[in-house]
Amino acid sequence: MWPSTGNYARGGIAISRVLGCRGVAVLPEGMSRERFDWLDSWVVGPEDIVRTPGSESNVKEIYDECNRLAADPGCVVLNQFCEFGNYLAHRSVTGPALERVFDVHREHAPRARLAAFVAASGSSGTLAAGDHLAARRGARVVGVEALECPTMLYNGFGEHNIQGIGDKHIPLIHNVMAMDAVTAVSDRATDELSAVYASDEGRELLRSRGVDDETIAALDSFGLSSICNVIASIKTAKHFGLGPDDIVLTVATDGAQLYGSERARIIEERFGGRIDRAVADESLRRHVENIDTDDYLALDDVDRRRIFNLGYFTWVEQQGIPLDVFQARRSPSFWDDLVPLVDHWDEMIRAVNDETEVEPGP
Numbered sequence: 001m002w003p004s005t006g007n008y009a010r011g012g013i014a015i016s017r018v019l020g021c022r023g024v025a026v027l028p029e030g031m032s033r034e035r036f037d038w039l040d041s042w043v044v045g046p047e048d049i050v051r052t053p054g055s056e057s058n059v060k061e062i063y064d065e066c067n068r069l070a071a072d073p074g075c076v077v078l079n080q081f082c083e084f085g086n087y088l089a090h091r092s093v094t095g096p097a098l099e100r101v102f103d104v105h106r107e108h109a110p111r112a113r114l115a116a117f118v119a120a121s122g123s124s125g126t127l128a129a130g131d132h133l134a135a136r137r138g139a140r141v142v143g144v145e146a147l148e149c150p151t152m153l154y155n156g157f158g159e160h161n162i163q164g165i166g167d168k169h170i171p172l173i174h175n176v177m178a179m180d181a182v183t184a185v186s187d188r189a190t191d192e193l194s195a196v197y198a199s200d201e202g203r204e205l206l207r208s209r210g211v212d213d214e215t216i217a218a219l220d221s222f223g224l225s226s227i228c229n230v231i232a233s234i235k236t237a238k239h240f241g242l243g244p245d246d247i248v249l250t251v252a253t254d255g256a257q258l259y260g261s262e263r264a265r266i267i268e269e270r271f272g273g274r275i276d277r278a279v280a281d282e283s284l285r286r287h288v289e290n291i292d293t294d295d296y297l298a299l300d301d302v303d304r305r306r307i308f309n310l311g312y313f314t315w316v317e318q319q320g321i322p323l324d325v326f327q328a329r330r331s332p333s334f335w336d337d338l339v340p341l342v343d344h345w346d347e348m349i350r351a352v353n354d355e356t357e358v359e360p361g362p
């Protein structure tokens with residue numbers, strides 16, 4: 001069973017199918033229609049898509065449903081929010097991959113330094129890449145959330161539409177004490193820009209402002225949470241007063257193709273049914289050219305402890321995680337000591353591959 005608000009359930013269902021076992025997606029009913037269509041085409045039967053109440057911010061409802069379903073001993077819940085494999089995969093795969101991107105860039109720009117790694121937190125797995133980049137290249141680690149549900153920044157709550165970065169909780173696998181800053185991005189910005197970027201008028205306007213065709217075509221790889229990451233990266237550059245030698249790395253966590261129905265709704269609700277040049281111009285000015293540094297917090301130790309402690313209510317009180325396990329996560333050594341597990345798991349994978357005579361990938 002794969003609890004998720006974004007793409008984890010899709011990956012999980014695909015893996016289940018490849019392994020020849022049943023996979024169940026557990027996700028809020030308010031996620032995009034395309035996400036459900038995709039799942040429909042992959043699951044064995046419609047009962048394998050479990051819709052929980054609410055939308056992006058309703059993560060607790062997913063946990064509750066998983067706990068209920070897990071009473072059946074035939075179910076295995078692989079919960080991305082508390083499986084340390086999620087942390088480790090990003091720290092030991094995404095992190096080195098991003099480091100390589102930076103190193104290749106530096107071949108042409110020898111003065112470049114890695115100023116920050118920015119990622120919105122859903123399960124916070126992606127943020128674990130930041131722990132690698134901080135250790136290896138001295139990057140600041142910046143966590144991002146929706147302004148409409150600013151859990152880390154303001155201990156806040158609320159509904160938002162940046163699909164994949166569900167909130168109102170601090171994931172167990174989030175190494176909060178290693179974060180350097182937190183910021184929030186409004187779903188108004190991500191909604192509007194996603195519609196403008198996909199429209200002919202928006203693309204024409206970008207072209208007229210000197211954006212090249214390759215960059216415009218690349219916007220297809222930017223769904224709501226990806227646009228959020230880019231906005232947060234620009235906020236980071238402004239907040240820290242970064243210059244041309246400072247590199248901010250982020251991730252395009254999702255493409256635009258899953259949000260056609262969302263864009264149609266946004267155009268109806270926000271733009272009165274159509275995007276013209278004036279509307280596109282106004283959106284680009286407001287959400288890109290005039291990005292401000294509001295809702296940005298460079299964390300000190302008190303802030304980090306405040307965010308860390310917030311996790312207590314989810315994990316110890318609601319989900320029954322032992323207090324000593326919860327507390328151990330304050331220490332950097334807890335996270336560093338997980339890393340050797342990767343080699344151990346690789347050995348186990350090799351053993352299974354040998355046993356089943358599956359050819360390992362490249």
Ligand SMILES: Cc1ncc(COP(=O)(O)O)c(C=O)c1O
Nearest residue numbers: 006007122123124125126164225
């Ligand atoms: C579309 C999308 N964006 C962002 C995220 C956030 O990534 P993470 O869970 O690694 O924090 C997810 C996670 O599932 C996602 O599906």
